[in-house]
Amino acid sequence: AQTVTQSQPEMSVQEAETVTLSCTYDTSESDYYLFWYKQPPSRQMILVIRQEAYKQQNATENRFSVNFQKAAKSFSLKISDSQLGDAAMYFCAYRYSVISNFGNEKLTFGTGTRLTIIP
Amino acid sequence: DGGITQSPKYLFRKEGQNVTLSCEQNLNHDAMYWYRQDPGQGLRLIYYSQIVNDFQKGDIAEGYSVSREKKESFPLTVTSAQKNPTAFYLCASKKRGGGHEQFFGPGTRLTVL
Numbered sequence: 001a002q003t004v005t006q007s008q009p010e011m012s013v014q015e016a017e018t019v020t021l022s023c024t025y026d027t028s029e030s031d032y033y034l035f036w037y038k039q040p041p042s043r044q045m046i047l048v049i050r051q052e053a054y055k056q057q058n059a060t061e062n063r064f065s066v067n068f069q070k071a072a073k074s075f076s077l078k079i080s081d082s083q084l085g086d087a088a089m090y091f092c093a094y095r096y097s098v099i100s101n102f103g104n105e106k107l108t109f110g111t112g113t114r115l116t117i118i119p
Numbered sequence: 120d121g122g123i124t125q126s127p128k129y130l131f132r133k134e135g136q137n138v139t140l141s142c143e144q145n146l147n148h149d150a151m152y153w154y155r156q157d158p159g160q161g162l163r164l165i166y167y168s169q170i171v172n173d174f175q176k177g178d179i180a181e182g183y184s185v186s187r188e189k190k191e192s193f194p195l196t197v198t199s200a201q202k203n204p205t206a207f208y209l210c211a212s213k214k215r216g217g218g219h220e221q222f223f224g225p226g227t228r229l230t231v232l
Binding site for chain 1: 177225226
């Protein structure tokens with residue numbers, strides 16, 4: 001079974017600084033997707049960024065980027081120029097890629113990292 | 120505007136009662152999911168459905184039931200057999216296909232009195 005581990009329950013960063021959130025996962029598959037979701041106080045889950053395992057290039061979305069290390073099964077999220085609106089719970093998630101059998105599209109989540117932005 | 124709606128936002132239930140949480144989407148997505156969120160435990164999958172009239176148990180299905188009679192709707196019933204139902208419940212939907220993301224609804228907070 002796939003597992004996702006986020007070892008940092010809480011992190012804080014000064015506004016405008018950079019912070020990195022860690023995520024490791026365990027899988028025997030070679031083709032899969034990895035995601036970072038943000039959950040602000042409203043509790044709405046919002047997709048931040050995603051990475052396809054077959055792509056060597058790290059995904060980036062504006063101030064958000066990932067460091068994907070497939071051999072190490074590591075998928076960290078870097079937030080640059082942190083803003084007050086970045087304060088939220090951040091969840092790392094895994095999804096198997098092959099869709100040939102129903103049931104392989106479910107997400108497995110980590111336990112989350114609560115990010116606080118210090119003004 | 121397309122999206123996912125969940126109702127009600129807050130729900131209170133007495134012990135021993137069944138209660139149904141609503142999830143509706145107008146995104147024309149085939150797949151729908153129910154997750155439960157508890158403090159410190161992230162999201163755990165309860166049930167999911169890839170097509171109408173078919174659904175599968177997730178990791179914590181005991182004490183829950185679902186139906187998928189329409190593509191747009193995937194209601195979740197929390198039965199009296201669920202021993203600890205107080206939690207935040209999130210519904211999600213997704214297009215079929217590997218590259219698509221799951222979109223989430225705003226959630227329902229269920230409290231057992």
